Amino acid sequence: MSDTTIRLDTITAADIAATRARLPAAFGAPLRSRALRWTVGLLALSYLLYLHWLFDFDRVFTNLPRVWVIVRLMVDWSQFAEWDHAELLRSMAETVAMAYLGTTLAALVAVPLGFLGARNVIPSRVFRFLTRRIFDGCRGLDQLIWALVFVRAVGLGPIAGVLAIFVADLGVLAKMFAEAIETTERKQLDGVQATGASRIAALRYAVLPQVLPVMISQTLYQIESNSREATILGLVGAGGIGLRLSERIQINAWDQVAYIIVLIMITVALIDSLSKALRIRLIRGA
Amino acid sequence: MLELDHLTRRFGDKVAVAHASLQIQDGEMVGIIGRSGAGKSTLLRLINRLIEPSEGRIIADGRDVTALAGAELRAWRARTAMIFQQFNLVSRLDVLTNVLTGRLNRMSGPRVLLKMFTQAERALAVRALDRLGLAEVALNRADALSGGQQQRVAIARALMQEPRILLADEPIASLDPLNAKIVMDALADINRRDGITVLTNLHTLDTARAYCRRIIGMSNGRIVFDGAPEDLTEPAVRAIYGEHGAEQIDERITSTSLAGANMPALAR
Incomplete structure (x- = not known):
């Protein structure tokens, strides 16, 4: 031993x-x-x-002085009073509105699509394959590419941005919803179906309550992340603060560029904390 | 010797443990019984300092443990090993690494982060697993094991801490009777052969009677019984579990009979 x-x-x-x-x-x-x-x-x-x-990385260091010039221009806010504040704030609000509108529309359409893409709702593999590929199609292209497409189709401005967010997020949310629906408990569905309720009724009463908090919290998260990304959409002409940002960069108005960046950071931080508070309440309450 | 002096813990206005005073000699095997919510788990967590006491003191070998902080507190946790009802292993790590985590308290920074365990530590981990009959699954992932096996891995991890005291929080509540017996036998074996003090919460009276020479009964956060199994008479049981629990108690006494006066020691 x-x-x-x-x-x-x-x-x-x-x-x-x-x-x-x-x-x-x-x-x-x-x-x-x-x-x-x-x-x-x-x-x-x-x-x-x-x-x-x-990639000739040393350029970063040899060109550092030029970066310094830009940084110095950025911190000089002596012209602050003369900037077009009304326009900038309106554009900022426009960006947030684009994110909110696009994401909410996408979420509403994604609910039925999510059900159609869930294995436990639609057993037909062929049908599910098709719906899933549609989701992938929406997701496969980045919002930015969709924005370029819609700017050509409907012209410069926020509508192009809303459409870009809508299409790209539809794919993302429908896929996430479908996956959430697939992880719901079978037992609860059995319980309701055993009462003689129709398929639709059972989904409404046994599956939706299980996934609704997930759906809402994912949508809130998307709104938050889209208000960040909608800035970039503006750079290609799809409205909002990004458009103003690209204009200022082109005319070397670095002080206003810095101001816009600060505006964006404050707005995103506000939306961040608001949506976080909402999500925590939802997860606790539901 | 471990001494609790009016140890109290409140959660809001609810008192989980109320003025618990106890003396436990080195090498004792003590079973703590009581209804769920009686404060058994809180008591063990207080001793390990996973929970801070609201009042009172914990004294180990004359030293006030309640005052410890930082490295000294972690050293105290290493010396009072804990095993849990749900085993609390790291599921994505292999069994051997789970056992080796028992050494983390004694290891220094870079070795910890780079998982650099010495050969002696590895050999010791294999020996600990061997002792619990698990050496052959040393390289399996922890979550690939059955519940009984996982709890034995948790015991091996605890042994690696070279503890003076082993706290077991409902160690067999998630196990079937056979595995429950294996785990309780292992605890008894550690107590007898290594002289490690064992303090275990148990939800069945018969297990407590069979394995512990001293039983502590808790009710509503208070210690209402402290004595040998023979002294645990009908009225004493009633005081612990309450009048309403009477029928359940009968069941508790007779059910899942792990009882048996002479438990065979763990193999080898």
Whole structure:
């Protein structure tokens, strides 16, 4: 019988050798896989260094003085009183409105689509495959690309932005809703269906209550993240504060660029904390 | 010796543990019984300092443990190992690494972050697993194991801490009778052979009677019984579980009979 005291100071070299002979894997990966890991690591590192050289990274440092000029221009707010505050604030509000409108519309349409894409609602694999591919189609293109498309189709301005957010988010939300619906409990559905309720009624009364808090909290999160991303949509002409930002960059009005960035950060922080508070309340209450 | 001196814990206006005073000698095996919500778990968590007491003191070998902070507090936790009803293993780590976490308190920064355990530590972990009959699953993921196996891994982790005291919070409440017996036997074996003090919450009276030479009964946060199993008479049981629980108690006494005067020690 071997020593069974569990004290580190009772472990001898002989114990280690014996354990090692019996259970070599307990002492780390075998030499070959360790060597492989090192090789892969070194290759990844050398590729990184190569890219550094390829992209001429030193430019960052040689051009640093120019960055300093811009930074100095950015912090000089002596012209503050002459900026077009009304226009900037209206554009900021426009960006938030775009995010809110686009996401809410997308969420409303995504609810029925989510049900159609859920395995436990639609057993037909072919039908589900089609709906899922539609979601992927919406998601596959970035909002920015959709914005470029809609700016061409409906012209410059916030409507193009709303449509871009709507289409891109429809794919995201419908997919997330469908997945949430698939993870609901079967038992509750059985309970309602056993009462003789129709399929639709059972979904409404047994499945929707389970996923509704998830849906609302995901939608809130999307609104929050879209009010950040809607800024970028403006850069390609889809309205809002981004449009103003790109104008100011083009005319080298760096002081106003800095001001717009501060505006965006404050707005996003406000929406962040508002939506977080709402989500916490929803998750607790539901 | 572990001494509790008027240990009290309030949650809002609810008193979970009320003026608990106790003396536990080194090497005792103590069972704590009581209805759910009686304060058993809170008491164990207070001793391990996972929960801060509202009032009172914990004294170990003459030293006030309630005053410890930082590294000294963590060292105290290492010496009072804890096992839980739901095992609380890290499910995505393998069994061996779970057991090795028992050494973290004694390891320094870089070794901890890089998972650099010494050969002696690894050999000790295998020995601990061996003792609980689990060496062959050392490299499996923790969540691939059955409940009984997971609890034994948790005990091996506790042993790696080289503890003076082992706190077990309902260690067998999630296990079937056979696994419950294996786990209780392991605790008894650790108590007898290693001289580690064992303090365990139990939800069945018969298990407490079978394994513990001293039983503490709690009701509404108070200690209402403290004595040998023989002294646990009908009125004493009533005081612990209350009048309304009477029928349930009968069931508790007779059910899941883990009882058996001479439990065979763990194999080997």
